[in-house]
Amino acid sequence: MSFPDLLPQLGDWTNDIRGRLIPNQPLNEITWFRVGGPAQLYFQPADEADLQLFLKNLPKDIKLTVMGLGSNLLIRDGGLDGVVLRLSGKGFGKVEALGDHKLRVGAALPDVKVATAAAEHGIDGLTFYRGIPGGIGGALYMNAGCYGTETKDRMVELRGVNRDGEIVTLTNADMGYKYRKNNGPRGVVFTQAVYQGFEGEPDDIKARMKEITETREGSQPTRARTGGSTFKNPEGHSSWKLVDAAGCRGLKVGDAQVSEKHCNFLLNLGEATAHDIETLGETVRNRVRENSGIELRWEIRRMGHFVPGQEVKEFLDGDVFTGQV
Missing domain, CATH: 3.30.43.10 (Uridine Diphospho-n-acetylenolpyruvylglucosamine Reductase, domain 2)
Incomplete structure (x- = not known):
């Protein structure tokens, strides 16, 4: 269309x-x-x-x-x-060491490049970004984190442009960060941020980043067409364990599949539509609720219009499984 x-x-x-x-x-x-x-x-x-x-x-x-x-x-x-x-990498992908173990980064910079730049400048505390697929703009928006550290733990100042075309500067407190969300002002396009790290030895930092890379590649489908972690972890639980316990590992809808390697990841096997992927996600949510009574919440942002006649209802009623485990 x-x-x-x-x-x-x-x-x-x-x-x-x-x-x-x-x-x-x-x-x-x-x-x-x-x-x-x-x-x-x-x-x-x-x-x-x-x-x-x-x-x-x-x-x-x-x-x-x-x-x-x-x-x-x-x-x-x-x-x-x-x-x-x-935002383009050319216009919004710069990185600059400011002294006092601070780093200024553009919002279009991939997370992994922030971790690498910090290591090269002997700035510790940002290694967790090595394990997050995505860019800094998204990390700032959703308080991305892993391995015990979140964006809110390191971001000290954020710069952006509002809908009136005005430059705004926000502090960490202004953003009101919670788990995988922010409560900051709406309508601000983030352009750059300043992070506070601490002193570290570049070789030690890079060694830990290598460990993160190896751990991630060994446990997650990093080379597949995926959107990263699909569901937020409910308090006291791991989403992947709930999905696995509900019998959804390897579950398929059309050409979309729950990863057999890590079942909090949904995959496009090649010809999947967004309808396939979202239907699969809602089927998983329904099965987890039926099995454990726990309601999984999407971590992946879903947006846009359905094709008429192909709407996906949240928490699908009944079993829409159409493939093989």
Whole structure:
């Protein structure tokens, strides 16, 4: 499907935009699941000033969706109306050591590169980012973490642009971080952040990063088409254990499958649709509830429109299993 072209509605001010403006950009090309419909208008600003100009002029009644590297995301097959904004590595991927074991990083920088840069500067405390697939913008939004450390433990200052095109600076406290979420001000596009680490030996830090890499590759489907961890861990429980206990390891719907290697990961085996993946996820949630009484909550962000006639209802009633374990 496709959307009406938004560009003619926006007016001549878009001629001053230096970044990319693409109507009906397919989003399956840039999400890790490799599924999903188009963005009505895709915008990739050249730099922060370009972003300010765009947001200042964009009518407030036009929906704006900010997308990171596309790792922890499921775009539905009907696509996203309005504007989908994605920061480029060229304009928002810089990293800078500030002294006192602080690091300033652009929001488009992949998490792994933040961990690597910190190690090279002898800054410890950011090794956990080696184990998180995605970018800093998403990590700041959802308080990403692993191996006992979360974004909120290291981020001290955040910079962004609001819907009026104004630069805003936020502290850690302003973000009100909780488990895998923030309670900060809405409508701010994060552009960079400052992290506080502590002194460490580069070789020691890199050795721990290598251990994280080996552990992750040994236990997770890191080379598959996946969105990372699918469900949040309920308090006192591990999602993967609940999924496994409910008999969902290897479960398939269409060409979507629960990973046999780590069953808190959903996979696109090659030809899956977003409908397949979301249906599989809701089937897993239903089976876990029936088996344990525990309600799993999605960690992966699901957004966009369903294709008419292919809607997915939360907590599906009955068994929709259509494949083989």
